[in-house]
Amino acid sequence: KLLVTRPRVIIAVSYCFIVSTFLYGPYLAVVLILAVLLFAHRAGKYGERILGGVMGDYLGATICLCELLVLTVLLIGQNYQQQQSSSSLRELVSQLHNMLTADNDVTNLFVDNRFMAIAKFVVMCGAYWTWCWLAKNVAYQSPDDSRSDTKNNETTESKETKPKEDARSAVRSEASRILERPTSTFRERYDATQTYLDALAKPVGSLGLLESWAARLAALQRTLEPTTDRVACLIFAGDHGAAAAPADGGEGCSLYPQAVTRSVLVGLQRGVAGASVLSKANDVTLRVVDVGVVGEDTFQGGNVISSPSKLVDGTRNFCKESAMSSEQCKQCIQIGKNYLKEVVAETKSKVVVLGEVGIGNTTSSSALIAALTSRPPEQICGGGAFATRELQESAVAKKISIVKKALSLHFAAGNDGVCADNVSAVDAIEKLGGAEIASMVGAMLQASELDLAILVDGFIVTAAALVAVSMDPRVCRVLFFASRSAESGQGMALEKIKAISRANDIPYDETPALSMGLRMGEATAGLLAVNLLRSSAAVLSSMATIQEILS
Numbered sequence: 001k002l003l004v005t006r007p008r009v010i011i012a013v014s015y016c017f018i019v020s021t022f023l024y025g026p027y028l029a030v031v032l033i034l035a036v037l038l039f040a041h042r043a044g045k046y047g048e049r050i051l052g053g054v055m056g057d058y059l060g061a062t063i064c065l066c067e068l069l070v071l072t073v074l075l076i077g078q079n080y081q082q083q084q085s086s087s088s089l090r091e092l093v094s095q096l097h098n099m100l101t102a103d104n105d106v107t108n109l110f111v112d113n114r115f116m117a118i119a120k121f122v123v124m125c126g127a128y129w130t131w132c133w134l135a136k137n138v139a140y141q142s143p144d145d146s147r148s149d150t151k152n153n154e155t156t157e158s159k160e161t162k163p164k165e166d167a168r169s170a171v172r173s174e175a176s177r178i179l180e181r182p183t184s185t186f187r188e189r190y191d192a193t194q195t196y197l198d199a200l201a202k203p204v205g206s207l208g209l210l211e212s213w214a215a216r217l218a219a220l221q222r223t224l225e226p227t228t229d230r231v232a233c234l235i236f237a238g239d240h241g242a243a244a245a246p247a248d249g250g251e252g253c254s255l256y257p258q259a260v261t262r263s264v265l266v267g268l269q270r271g272v273a274g275a276s277v278l279s280k281a282n283d284v285t286l287r288v289v290d291v292g293v294v295g296e297d298t299f300q301g302g303n304v305i306s307s308p309s310k311l312v313d314g315t316r317n318f319c320k321e322s323a324m325s326s327e328q329c330k331q332c333i334q335i336g337k338n339y340l341k342e343v344v345a346e347t348k349s350k351v352v353v354l355g356e357v358g359i360g361n362t363t364s365s366s367a368l369i370a371a372l373t374s375r376p377p378e379q380i381c382g383g384g385a386f387a388t389r390e391l392q393e394s395a396v397a398k399k400i401s402i403v404k405k406a407l408s409l410h411f412a413a414g415n416d417g418v419c420a421d422n423v424s425a426v427d428a429i430e431k432l433g434g435a436e437i438a439s440m441v442g443a444m445l446q447a448s449e450l451d452l453a454i455l456v457d458g459f460i461v462t463a464a465a466l467v468a469v470s471m472d473p474r475v476c477r478v479l480f481f482a483s484r485s486a487e488s489g490q491g492m493a494l495e496k497i498k499a500i501s502r503a504n505d506i507p508y509d510e511t512p513a514l515s516m517g518l519r520m521g522e523a524t525a526g527l528l529a530v531n532l533l534r535s536s537a538a539v540l541s542s543m544a545t546i547q548e549i550l551s
Contacts, residue, residue, distance in 0.1 A: 013037075028077045035073055036066055068124055171199045171545065172224060179222045186477050189219035190507045196224065197540065201549040207539060212509045213480055214536040220451045220478060221350060225541040228534040231284045232349040233523050234340060234443060235275060236356055237265055238292025238332075238435035239314030241323065242402060243360025250317050251402050253363040255395060258314075261359045262293050264522070268357075269304040274520055275355060278527040285347045288357075289339050291332055292435025307335050311435045318367065318406045322431045329430040329438050336442025344452065351533060353455040353482075354443055354464070355523020356436045362487065365463035367403045367432040369489045370417065371410075372425060372466055373496045377403040377417040380489035382459075406432060425470035433467070440464035441471070448475045455526040455533065458518060459485035466493045473504040480533060481512035483525030 013033060020029030043062045178184050178192035193215040198204045205211060217226040243258045244250025250258070267273035268288050271280075279286040290299050290306035294314045298306035309331055315323040324332070340352065362382070370380045381399045400417075407413035410431040411423055429438055441464050447454045448468075456465050456479050468475045476497065484490065494512075501508040513532050518525045 024074065024077065028074070031077065032070060032073055035069055039066055039069055065124055171196050175218075176224055179218060179224065185505075186219050187505050187507065189222065190215045193218040193224065193540070199545045199547075200539070200543045201546045202543075207536075209509060209511065209513055210532065210536040210539060212507070213513075213533055214540040216477070216480065216507065216509075217453055217533070217537055218540060220453055226537045227350050228530075228537045230347055230349045231282075231351045231353065231530050231533075232343045232347045233275065233279055233284045233286045233353040233355060233527060234343050235268070235286070235288045235354075235523050236336065236339075236436035236439040236443075237261060237288060237290050238311065238358045238361075238437075238439075239294040240358060240360035240364055240434050241315050241317035242319060242363055242406075243358075244317065249320075251319055253399060253402050254360045255392070256359050258294060258359050261357055262295060264357045265290060265293065265299060265304055268522075269299060269302050273522065274524050275522045275527065278524055282527050282530045284353065284527060284530055285343075285349070287339070287343050289335070289439070291335050291439045292358075307339070309335055315364075315434050318364070318432050319402060319409065322410070323364070323433055324430050324435070324438070326430055328435075329426075329433070332435045332438035333429075333442035333445070336439035336444075337446040338442075339439070340443040340446045340452075341450075344450065349452075351453045351455065351530070352443070352447060353457065353523050353526035353530065354440050354461050355457045355521065355526060356440060356460050356464075357522055358434055358436045358460075361434050361437060361460050361521075363399050363402055364432060364434045364437060365460045366399065366487075366489050367406050368428050368437070368463045369466060369493045370403055371407060371419045371423045371428045371432060372470060373492045374419050374421045374423075375489075375492050377407070380487075380492060382487035382489065425467045429467050437464045437467070441468045444468040444475050444478070445472055447478050448472060452478060453480055453533070454478045455529055456481045456512075457523045457526040458483050458521060459487040459490045460521060461523075461526070462490050462493045462497075466497055469497050469500050473500050473506065476501040476504065476506045476508065480529070481509060482529035483514040483516070483518045484512045486517055486519045 016033055016036075017029050020032050024032075040062070043065070047058050047062070175192040175196040179189050184192075194211070197207075197211050197214060214226075217228070218224055221227065239258050239261050240253075241249070242251045242253045244252070245257070246252050264273060265288060268276055268286075270276075275286060275288075278284075286303050288299075288304040290304070290310055292311040292314045293306070294312075296312060298310075300306065311324070311328060311332070317323075343349070344352065366377065366381045369375070370377050373380075377400045381396055381403060404413065404415075404417035407417050407419055410427075411419045413419045429441060433441075437460065440461060444454055444465060445468055456462055462481065462485065465475070465479055465481075469479075479497070481494070498508045513529050514525055516525075516528075518528075
């Protein structure tokens, strides 16, 4: 449809006529062009009827036969031109007919170059037809191709009564209809997109998680051409009372001092920290919000700012009292909602990467997951931020002891640290959470209201996701898990999120996208996954269907 246009045909015919006339004379030039046009037209109709189109091997075979036809006509024409220097077109056709019908000795035909040329052409046409028959009935036959005579008749009648519609537009328009219907559910939109993805030119499901992400993205944005060009990264930062030194009333739960949180924010402000570098590399707008970093000094200007409503002293030591009061927790959740709306309005992004900075937040996240999954802390706690390349077992044992102590204080967990299975997500985030974790929960709740895609960074953001979906299961729709964490507790959180998704008939991705041993936090895994999400959108909007490839 794009290559065979009227101007191209006119130019090609004119060029061939000029060259052929120069080489063989006008009469033979006309015969050649008419023969080729007639043959190409019939070959196209035949291919469309037998195979549904002309591409690939069929097109190659057509070109080869067309060349053979040209050589056959030239050989016959030139032999006659040797006998008669100027022949009319009518005489040329008449002589060709006489050669085939004259009562000559049959053996003489085999030494006649004209006859052998025609014979070879007929044999090649026979092979050509045989190949088409085999391709139709053997090579490309499948159970779905078997149709009864009644169905064939119905199909023929349908073609006669309505315009022909190509396969892609049919399946695409059906998916678009469901996506754009105001009353369609998320599951209906997701399944409709999956059906369209299955029709693309690839084995079903062969692009794995990219297909699941594409379907989720389309279901959120209600289009088969979702937008991923503008992406924002929103990082919340806060300090944890349990991370303070024992002399300052904390538990010393991290190998790093609490002051490192502020130092990381300074690096982000200067554009030299990990999230800064990866944001630039992946064309993502970065915003960092201080919601609970210890200290009166605030960050103002640039891409790092301190919220006016921040917890100036951070959270409290959750082994001695609740990490936050009910009002403080609500305040941090609202900060998250407000800044998500602000960054989306500013950048016009439909995808947001969530991340965090906060020394000690791995311990807080482990406690949250243990409380909400009723799993023993030994199955949840990992090494967190390593001071060396080797896992320090003593640090893990200390973290387990701290988590058990907090769970025992707030939720009457036994000696094994296992909580009852009725722990409220709101209670958990108030008593065990951090200001930055609560803000990420708020951001996810707001994203669900706006149908915005959220790239979930790693362990700590997964813990925030567990709290958010426990508060509002609809949040499951917007979550794209970027990375499998080195922390074993993430798997427990994902299992719980999966159960909540299933209970609410929301599609769930079986595995996070990346498995690279990432454990830096700071939204780095989410930033690395941005281009995977963009690729999934490109597959959905630009990839051809298998019918388009074959026809």
